[in-house]
Each structure stands twice: as structure tokens, then as C-alpha cells.
Amino acid sequence: xxxxxxxxxxxxxxxxxxxxxxxxxxxxxxxxxxxxxxxxxxxxxxxxxxxxxxxxxxxxxxxxxxxxxxxxxxxxxxxxxxxxxxxxxxxxxxxxxxxxxxxxxxxxxxxxxxxxxxxxxxxxxxxxxxxxxxxxxxxxxxxxxxxxxxxxxxxxxxxxxxxxxxxxxxxxxxxxxxxxxxxxxxxxxxxxxxxxxxxxxxxxx
Amino acid sequence: xxxxxxxxxxxxxxxxxxxxxxxxxxxxxxxxxxxxxxxxxxxxxxxxxxxxxxxxxxxxxxxxxxxxxxxxxxxxxxxxxxxxxxxxxxxxxxxxxxxxxxxxxxxxxxxxxxxxxxxxxxxxxxxxxxxxxxxxxxxxxxxxxxxxxxxxxxxxxxxxxxxxxxxxxxxxxxxxxxxxxxxxxxxxxxxxxxxxxxxxxxxxxxxxxxxxxxxxxxxxxxxxxxxxxxxxxxxxxxxxxxxxxxxxxxxxxxxxxxxxxxxxxxxxxxxxxxxxxxxxxxxxxxxxxxxxxxxxxxxxxxxxxxxxxxxxxxxxxxxxxxxxxxxxxxxxxxxxxxxxxxxxxxxxxxxxxxxxxxxxxxxxxxxxxxxxxxxxxxxxxxxxxxxxxxxxxxxxxxxxxxxxxxxxxxxxxxxxxxxxxxxxxxxxxxxxxxxxxxxxxxxxxxxxxxxxxxxxxx
Numbered sequence: 030x031x032x033x034x035x036x037x038x039x040x041x042x043x044x045x046x047x048x049x050x051x052x053x054x055x056x057x058x059x060x061x062x063x064x065x066x067x068x069x070x071x072x073x074x075x076x077x078x079x080x081x082x083x084x085x086x087x088x089x090x091x092x093x094x095x096x097x098x099x100x101x102x103x104x105x106x107x108x109x110x111x112x113x114x115x116x117x118x119x120x121x122x123x124x125x126x127x128x129x130x131x132x133x134x135x136x137x138x139x140x141x142x143x144x145x146x147x148x149x150x151x152x153x154x155x156x157x158x159x160x161x162x163x164x165x166x167x168x169x170x171x172x173x174x175x176x177x178x179x180x181x182x183x184x185x186x187x188x189x190x191x192x193x194x195x196x197x198x199x200x201x202x203x204x205x206x207x208x209x210x211x212x213x214x215x216x217x218x219x220x221x222x223x224x225x226x227x228x229x230x231x232x233x234x
Numbered sequence: 235x236x237x238x239x240x241x242x243x244x245x246x247x248x249x250x251x252x253x254x255x256x257x258x259x260x261x262x263x264x265x266x267x268x269x270x271x272x273x274x275x276x277x278x279x280x281x282x283x284x285x286x287x288x289x290x291x292x293x294x295x296x297x298x299x300x301x302x303x304x305x306x307x308x309x310x311x312x313x314x315x316x317x318x319x320x321x322x323x324x325x326x327x328x329x330x331x332x333x334x335x336x337x338x339x340x341x342x343x344x345x346x347x348x349x350x351x352x353x354x355x356x357x358x359x360x361x362x363x364x365x366x367x368x369x370x371x372x373x374x375x376x377x378x379x380x381x382x383x384x385x386x387x388x389x390x391x392x393x394x395x396x397x398x399x400x401x402x403x404x405x406x407x408x409x410x411x412x413x414x415x416x417x418x419x420x421x422x423x424x425x426x427x428x429x430x431x432x433x434x435x436x437x438x439x440x441x442x443x444x445x446x447x448x449x450x451x452x453x454x455x456x457x458x459x460x461x462x463x464x465x466x467x468x469x470x471x472x473x474x475x476x477x478x479x480x481x482x483x484x485x486x487x488x489x490x491x492x493x494x495x496x497x498x499x500x501x502x503x504x505x506x507x508x509x510x511x512x513x514x515x516x517x518x519x520x521x522x523x524x525x526x527x528x529x530x531x532x533x534x535x536x537x538x539x540x541x542x543x544x545x546x547x548x549x550x551x552x553x554x555x556x557x558x559x560x561x562x563x564x565x566x567x568x569x570x571x572x573x574x575x576x577x578x579x580x581x582x583x584x585x586x587x588x589x590x591x592x593x594x595x596x597x598x599x600x601x602x603x604x605x606x607x608x609x610x611x612x613x614x615x616x617x618x619x620x621x622x623x624x625x626x627x628x629x630x631x632x633x634x635x636x637x638x639x640x641x642x643x644x645x646x647x648x649x650x651x652x653x654x655x656x657x658x659x660x661x662x663x664x665x666x667x668x669x670x671x672x673x674x675x676x677x678x679x680x681x682x683x684x685x686x687x688x689x690x691x692x
Contacts, residue, residue: 083674
């Protein structure tokens with residue numbers, strides 16, 4: 030299972046009701062359902078992934094995230110999860126606020142554009158970054174709104190969004206070594222390639 | 235009456251579709267034989283009339299397992315029948331109307347499931363309906379001949395059909411259906427099942443359907459009905475006794491219905507503006523290919539279908555509203571009073587009022603969502619809802635109303651909106667993605683249906 034999925038799981042309460050935006054083949058949702066007794070829905074747009082998720086017995090609804098979450102009432106869910114889709118939607122700020130309208134908390138993961146490899150690509154080579162976390166060329170990437178950890182936190186501050194937890198990880202093997210983990214903790218915006226945030230609009234208790 | 239019908243239409247060529255689809259690797263259920271099942275007990279209908287007894291024509295495919303847990307019920311659409319799959323003989327060239335869906339290794343796999351398809355009452359393919367002898371006319375003191383029901387057959391609702399299907403389930407010893415599946419009007423029956431008998435089905439598949447008809451849907455149905463009712467050969471529905479047949483009315487009704495099953499693009503691709511003879515004839519005979527096609531379809535349909543049945547079926551569509559029984563739906567002004575027979579409704583046809591209340595979109599859709607939520611609140615099955623992008627008869631938005639109401643009440647539901655060019659008729663086509671989703675849904679592990687979420691969670 031993907032690293033960010035494992036982390037997302039820590040922040041989702043057992044038996045809670047979850048909406049998974051861009052749920053793919055339902056890997057995370059199935060895992061949460063089996064391990065934590067979580068219920069909920071996945072939204073996805075990829076036809077093959079939807080069918081794969083349906084055949085797992087999951088509740089998957091075909092929907093383009095760019096159409097927003099208007100179909101869901103306020104506070105319909107405990108948690109909304111969105112793994113690596115924020116950077117691919119047309120209006121990430123609007124969607125983020127909509128997520129925090131339909132759920133108390135949001136768990137969001139996205140690739141860090143300020144990762145050192147990306148900086149090298151752009152800063153030294155003068156090329157748009159291509160990496161493990163961002164495997165596309167500039168002309169075919171679905172990632173139209175890439176941001177850095179700092180950018181995301183600035184957006185949160187502007188909209189009174191409270192960051193409950195954040196975790197920066199490196200998806201590659203070396204990221205798992207204790208030295209690398211501690212280095213990432215020192216300089217996440219430089220060394221981590223994926224960020225996981227747990228945010229809310231509510232005042233912390 | 236010829237039992238070889240199709241659901242909405244079967245006219246588009248299937249040979250161009252799904253070259254690599256399931257149909258190629260999958261087989262046919264082979265030769266099938268329908269069975270007529272008699273129900274001797276009286277059946278009280280929603281309109282408060284009672285049928286003293288009734289018959290259902292049924293076909294089954296596959297084998298019922300020991301604990302009777304592998305049964306799937308197929309509900310047919312407006313002009314459909316019990317003949318959903320297979321052939322009646324070795325010379326039979328035309329398979330059942332959903333043969334691409336049902337069979338060994340197909341989406342509804344008869345190696346795994348026991349599939350039951352029933353012709354609904356009021357239809358004209360062997361189940362009790364307007365062409366059946368009216369028992370009230372038997373053994374008359376004056377020695378007169380027994381007569382068919384004709385326009386005296388009661389108006390039937392979707393809910394009535396579901397009730398007869400539940401009685402059939404009892405007869406077959408099936409307490410709980412593995413799934414109930416239907417397209418278009420068949421999807422309405424599947425939805426109604428989940429509301430009326432929540433403990434009797436585990437999965438519900440609603441395809442190209444709607445939670446209720448729109449004003450535009452009803453308008454098209456009304457044009458179809460008026461075509462039949464205004465045919466001089468209709469004879470107030472007693473055409474069989476009069477020795478006539480409202481052929482022209484039925485042809486027109488089918489033509490207008492057929493247009494709503496297709497799309498502008500599909501018609502353009504198939505006919506364009508092609509002329510039969512290649513030039514204008516400056517007359518009203520068939521000139522454009524599309525005219526020829528529609529007339530042919532209408533003609534063919536008129537030979538296989540009963541006019542009173544067509545009227546009754548369109549009325550059942552118009553009346554469909556699974557929220558009717560659920561209290562906090564405060565739309566009483568628009569509540570439908572069900573006439574108690576085709577004859578009454580025919581006689582009342584000119585007394586319709588001109589009353590048109592203004593409807594605010596937002597309030598109406600909010601009311602409808604909350605009504606649908608109350609109807610669906612106590613359901614216990616898992617749902618799969620399927621719509622088709624080009625379907626404008628029951629557009630994807632209508633399917634999404636069902637999905638939204640289910641999600642708002644925390645019910646397990648999956649939804650796909652299949653990109654297909656064939657409009658409403660798409661549900662009869664072998665589209666790999668569509669078939670794959672049905673197959674996956676029917677064979678998936680059964681997850682809990684008790685979702686925590688019911689809206690407010692603060």
C-alpha cells in the first residue's frame with residue numbers, strides 16, 4: 030500500500046463515514062472498510078478504475094471533481110480524503126473549502142513541487158520537473174495546479190483553515206531510512222516529495 | 235400474440251458493436267420454453283379494483299442453487315416480454331431482448347445465477363392483460379360470447395407489478411433475490427422493489443431509468459396515447475369486438491416513442507438526409523430514409539403489440555412515483571388520482587383542465603429529493619445505477635437524483651454514466667464498460683449496508 034495511504038489511515042476514525050475523492054480502484058477505501066469498519070463513497074472518473082472498485086463491493090460514484098461537491102449536504106461526512114488529486118483540479122481552493130463544508134476534517138495528499146529534484150530540474154537544467162511523484166511531461170500532465178507545502182499552508186491561512194497534522198514523506202525507498210526521515214523532518218519543503226495534511230475549518234477543541 | 239418482442243427497440247444493427255466484447259466469448263442459454271403460472275387468488279390493485287385471478291408468463295435460465303440464494307429477477311420495459319434470452323427453436327433467428335446481457339459467462343452469468351424474467355400483467359405476451367378473456371363475461375345468462383377485457387382491464391401501476399412479482403417469488407420459493415435488474419421501466423420496478431420489499435433483495439440494478447417521469451416525458455406519452463385514442467378504428471378500446479384494429483394510431487404512437495429512444499447524432503449517422511430514390515418527389519410519400527425507417531418500425535410494432543396495452547403501459551409510467559406512500563411529501567396538490575380503468579380514462583380524456591401551476595425549480599427539486607430520501611430511508615440492498623450520456627428520455631441527471639437520495643440517506647450505491655451514442659436504447663447494447671460494471675457488481679462481495687452516515691454529522 031502507498032505510503033500516503035498508510036498515513037491517511039492513522040487520521041481516520043474507526044466506524045466513521047468517509048468520502049474519498051479520486052478514489053481510483055478503491056484500494057484505500059477497501060482497506061479502511063476492512064480494517065477500520067469505515068463506511069462511505071468513492072468518487073472517480075476513470076472508467077476502468079470505477080469498474081475495478083465496484084467489483085470489490087465498494088460504493089463508487091462516477092463524478093468529475095471539477096463539478097464540485099454541491100450534491101452533498103453540509104457535514105455529510107466525518108472525513109473527506111483526497112489523495113494526489115488536489116493539483117489536478119481546476120479550482121483547488123474552491124474544492125478545498127467545499128470539502129470542509131461536507132466534512133468535519135479533510136485528509137489531503139499532494140506532490141511537493143519544491144522537492145529538491147524538482148528544483149534541480151527547473152533551477153539548473155531549466156526543464157519542467159519529471160520525477161517519481163510527478164511522472165508527466167509538461168504537455169501531457171494532468172497536474173495543472175502544482176504547489177509546494179508552503180503554498181498550501183499559505184492558502185490554508187488565508188481561508189482560516191486549521192492544520193491539525195501534517196506529514197511529509199518521500200515515496201522512494203531511501204525515504205524510509207532513519208537518517209532520511211529525520212532530515213525530511215528538518216526541511217520538508219526541500220526533501221519530501223509528498224505531503225499529507227489533516228485540516229479542518231472548526232475551531233480546535 | 236407473438237411473444238418475440240423487444241424492450242424498447244432492437245432495430246439498430248448489433249453487428250457493428252463491441253467487436254471484442256463479452257458476446258464473443260460468451261454463449262447463449264440455448265433453446266428456452268416459457269411457462270404460464272396461474273395465480274388463483276384475487277389480486278387487489280392500487281386502483282382498488284381486483285383481478286379474480288391472473289396468469290404470469292415466465293422464463294428462467296440457469297439453475298437455482300440449494301439454498302435458493304442465486305436468483306436474479308429481470309424486469310422488462312414498456313414493450314418487453316418474459317423472453318429475455320435464448321431462442322424458441324433451432325430455426326429461431328431472433329434471440330430474447332436482453333440476450334447480450336444474459337447467458338453463460340455473460341454479464342448476468344447463467345452458469346452462476348438462476349435468472350427469472352416475467353411478463354407483467356396488462357401486457358400482451360401471455361400474462362393476464364387487455365387481450366385476455368374477461369372472467370365476468372363467461373357463462374352469460376343470455377348465452378353471449380365471452381369477451382376480452384379490452385378497455386375494461388384495470389389500470390396497473392409499477393407497484394402492482396412488483397406485487398405480482400413478489401407473489402411469483404413466493405411461488406418459486408425465493409425469499410431473497412440475489413439481485414433485481416431492470417432498464418428503463420424495468421429499472422422503476424427494481425427501484426420500487428427495494429422500497430416495497432426491502433428484505434427480499436440484496437442488490438438492485440437500475441439502468442437508464444428515473445425516480446419519476448418529467449412533464450416532458452408525460453407529454454410524449456400523451457402524444458402516443460392520443461395517436462391511438464383518436465384513431466377511428468380504436469372504437470373506445472373495443473376494436474377486437476368491432477373487428478377493427480387501431481393500426482395507424484399504434485404506428486404513430488411507436489414512431490414518436492421511437493424518436494425519444496434515439497438521438498439526433500444516432501439518426502444522423504444512420505440516415506442523415508438520405509433520400510430513398512435519390513431525388514425530391516414533391517409529395518408526402520416516404521422520401522427520406524428516416525421516414526422509411528420510422529414507418530417500418532411502427533408497422534412492425536403494430537403487428538406485435540396491443541393498443542390497449544400500449545395505453546396502459548404509458549399510464550403506468552406516468553403514475554410511477556415511489557415516494558407516494560411516504561408521508562412528509564407535501565405535494566398533495568399534484569397528487570395523482572388513479573382512474574380505475576382504461577375505459578374511464580378514455581371517457582375522461584376531454585375533461586382535462588387547463589390548470590397549470592407555476593413550479594419553482596429549486597423548491598421542487600428540494601421537495602423531490604426529500605421525498606425520495608424518505609422513500610429510500612428504509613431500503614437494505616446495494617444499488618448500482620447506470621445512465622447513458624446521450625439518453626435524453628431519462629437523462630443522466632434523473633439517475634443522479636436516485637444516486638443523490640441514496641447517498642444522502644447513507645445507502646450503498648455505485649453509479650456509472652456510460653458514454654454511448656445510442657440514446658435511451660443504449661441499455662440494450664453490448665457496451666463493454668456497462669456489461670463489465672454489471673458483472674462486477676453482481677459478483678462482488680456483499681458489503682455492509684449499514685452506513686453510519688445519514689446526513690447530519692456535527
